[in-house]
Amino acid sequence: MTKPSDIELLVDAIDAKVRQELRKRCEALKPDFVAPEVFSVLTALLARQATLALEITSAPQLWNGHSAPLFMRAMTDVHITLSWILMDTNARVQQYVNHGLGQAVLELERRKKRLESMTGESKEAAEKFIRSLEAWINHQKWSFLVEINIGAWSGKNTREMAEEAGILDFYNYVYVPFSQCAHSTWYHVGRYNSRPSDSPLTSLLRIPCIADSPGDVWNLDLAAKYLDKSFNAFDEKALGVAPSSDIRDWIGSEIESRFGSSNDTKPRAE
Amino acid sequence: MPEVIWWDVIAERGTHRFAAKVAEEIAAYFRPRSVKDCWWAFISDYARLDDETERGLREHLRQGKVLNDLSDCLLEFLNLYPECPICRLIERRPSGIVDIGYLHRFECRINDLSDNRSRAAVLAQAQVVYMGFVLDKLKVKRGLALAEFPEVEHYPKTEKSERVGASICCTVNMAAGTMLPKYPEDVWVQYFWRRSLDLRPMNLTHLESR
Numbered sequence: 001m002t003k004p005s006d007i008e009l010l011v012d013a014i015d016a017k018v019r020q021e022l023r024k025r026c027e028a029l030k031p032d033f034v035a036p037e038v039f040s041v042l043t044a045l046l047a048r049q050a051t052l053a054l055e056i057t058s059a060p061q062l063w064n065g066h067s068a069p070l071f072m073r074a075m076t077d078v079h080i081t082l083s084w085i086l087m088d089t090n091a092r093v094q095q096y097v098n099h100g101l102g103q104a105v106l107e108l109e110r111r112k113k114r115l116e117s118m119t120g121e122s123k124e125a126a127e128k129f130i131r132s133l134e135a136w137i138n139h140q141k142w143s144f145l146v147e148i149n150i151g152a153w154s155g156k157n158t159r160e161m162a163e164e165a166g167i168l169d170f171y172n173y174v175y176v177p178f179s180q181c182a183h184s185t186w187y188h189v190g191r192y193n194s195r196p197s198d199s200p201l202t203s204l205l206r207i208p209c210i211a212d213s214p215g216d217v218w219n220l221d222l223a224a225k226y227l228d229k230s231f232n233a234f235d236e237k238a239l240g241v242a243p244s245s246d247i248r249d250w251i252g253s254e255i256e257s258r259f260g261s262s263n264d265t266k267p268r269a270e
Numbered sequence: 271m272p273e274v275i276w277w278d279v280i281a282e283r284g285t286h287r288f289a290a291k292v293a294e295e296i297a298a299y300f301r302p303r304s305v306k307d308c309w310w311a312f313i314s315d316y317a318r319l320d321d322e323t324e325r326g327l328r329e330h331l332r333q334g335k336v337l338n339d340l341s342d343c344l345l346e347f348l349n350l351y352p353e354c355p356i357c358r359l360i361e362r363r364p365s366g367i368v369d370i371g372y373l374h375r376f377e378c379r380i381n382d383l384s385d386n387r388s389r390a391a392v393l394a395q396a397q398v399v400y401m402g403f404v405l406d407k408l409k410v411k412r413g414l415a416l417a418e419f420p421e422v423e424h425y426p427k428t429e430k431s432e433r434v435g436a437s438i439c440c441t442v443n444m445a446a447g448t449m450l451p452k453y454p455e456d457v458w459v460q461y462f463w464r465r466s467l468d469l470r471p472m473n474l475t476h477l478e479s480r
Contacts (some may be wrong), residue, residue: 015480023477031472033463034454047477139384 007060010258013222014057014251021231021247022050028239041085041093042238046230049078053227053247057220065181065213066192072219073178075226080158080175082230083165086237092154097140099153104137106148170229217255224248271371271383271433272462273312273450274442276344276356277397278390279376280384282345286393286423288336293397295334297404298328307449309408314458315451316355324358336362346372351465373469389425392435395442396422402445416441 004012025046031039056062056071085092108130117128154161162171180188192213194206224247232243277343280289296310303323319327331337343358348357348364350373357364382390397417402408410416415437418430422438425431450456 016478019478019480023474026474026477027472031467033460033467036463133386 005188006258010254011058013254014224014247015054015266017250018050018054018057018227018247021245022046025231025234025239028241035090035093037097038089041096042082042089042234045078045085045217046234047080049075049082049227049230052078053223056223060215062262063215063219064215068222069178069181069188070158072222072226073175073182074179075223075230076170076175077158078215079226079230079233080162080165080167081154081169083167083233084154084161086233087165089238095155096153098147099149101137101141102148102150104133106150108133108137174226221248224251271380271391273314273446273456274394274398274460275380275383276313276347276354277311278394279347280340280343280380281393282338283346287376288339289397291398292331292336292340293401294404295331295336296327297401298334298430299330303312304407308451309398309405309445311398311399312446312450312458313354313356316358317458319355319358328359328361331359333360334398345375350376350469351462353461353465368469377470386439387426387435392422392425392438396435396438398442398445399438401413402441408441 026043029043031040052071052075056068062068062071081096085096111126111130111133115123115130118126156164158175159168159171162168162175180183181192190206192211193208195209195211197203197205197207228245228248231245231247235241235243235245272329277289278290293311296457300310305318308318310316328337331340333444337360341362344356345364346364348354348360349367350367379390382388383394385391386395396419399408399416403419410419415430415433418434419438421428421431421434423431425435453459460472
């Protein structure tokens with residue numbers, strides 16, 4: 001068995017820290033059975049944010065301009081969703097759950113329809129999936145009572161949600177730039193998958209490429225920053241305590257102590 | 271589910287036949303004392319008993335020779351939930367001492383009852399409908415699935431029993447909608463979930479393991 005690398009040891013330490021901070025917060029939130037969805041949704045969103053942070057952390061080869069923004073965009077989305085829900089928690093968790101169940105019912109009906117043209121083992125597998133999805137829905141609400149809303153779950157777009165939550169800057173400077181990568185707009189593709197032609201004779205054309213995008217530990221810093229934001233919003237609005245998440249600083253000091261600041265051995269993605 | 275759980279507790283510790291006998295005795299007591307929108311089938315119904323009615327009901331159950339067995343069936347459950355309104359039906363006060371073995375068994379039952387269409391859940395709900403029948407408050411037209419109520423005994427083995435089971439679930443939903451407080455105001459149900467969390471605190475240690 002090979003000895004874990006310094007980066008692997010750092011990743012393991014971050015994993016343990018994030019999980020510990022997540023657990024601490026989830027345990028601090030006392031469930032209210034008048035609105036049990038509040039506990040379920042808020043802790044699940046927090047766990048989702050931690051998951052995204054841990055997934056990107058555990059894959060240093062993805063700390064580059066092609067892949068990291070996909071995670072960052074998902075993390076900004078979670079943060080805006082969480083921040084908006086926390087402004088009117090009881091009503092909005094219901095909206096959030098109902099929309100999710102509606103999406104599940106929609107998929108269920110589509111799969112049932114497709115079942116009609118299936119045979120053999122693939123039909124059996126599809127039936128099994130349908131039964132399990134139906135049970136997941138029915139455990140929360142009878143599927144035939146679920147309303148299907150094909151619009152945005154909140155009835156607003158992400159910009160409006162961010163504006164109402166008082167984090168419009170976050171939307172403008174973080175969500176929108178990362179969305180370019182997530183949606184593969186020309187703004188992203190034109191820089192990462194296209195470059196000027198090699199010859200002036202074909203300079204009107206740009207040629208496709210897979211741009212070199214070296215891994216950068218800055219992406220780890222960003223993931224920690226967004227996780228801190230969500231943990232802090234949860235501290236303040238859900239737990240009613242002062243924000244106390246320090247994962248970003250903690251990672252900074254871990255890097256400092258493990259790799260030192262006097263040399264150039266800062267971790268780079270391999 | 272928490273509103274009908276006592277029927278499952280009785281059937282599990284006793285028998286379904288005994289649960290039916292309890293329903294008949296309770297109905298016999300309340301038939302001349304008709305209360306609007308109440309079939310005495312849900313646990314919350316017993317929160318409204320005044321002291322005199324409570325004593326009268328217990329006496330009636332004693333004379334009907336069901337009180338002792340009913341107490342035996344319910345005591346462990348009531349020890350888990352000592353503030354349950356059903357405590358008023360029995361003479362022994364629950365000690366509140368939790369029997370871990372029973373708690374584990376009870377948890378398994380709850381798991382089963384969580385599926386409204388499981389045999390256990392349908393039979394517990396059937397008790398509500400049966401109370402409606404024996405109280406003379408529920409009438410069913412011939413030809414409807416519910417008119418073949420006894421077939422529920424075979425649920426879910428026969429097609430007919432599945433139809434009866436489905437109509438029982440619908441009837442109970444309707445009855446609960448009109449007879450019970452709304453979920454956030456249902457004192458018993460709120461207590462049930464809070465107390466359940468006390469009995470089995472959530473274990474979030476898994477969040478820290480990979």
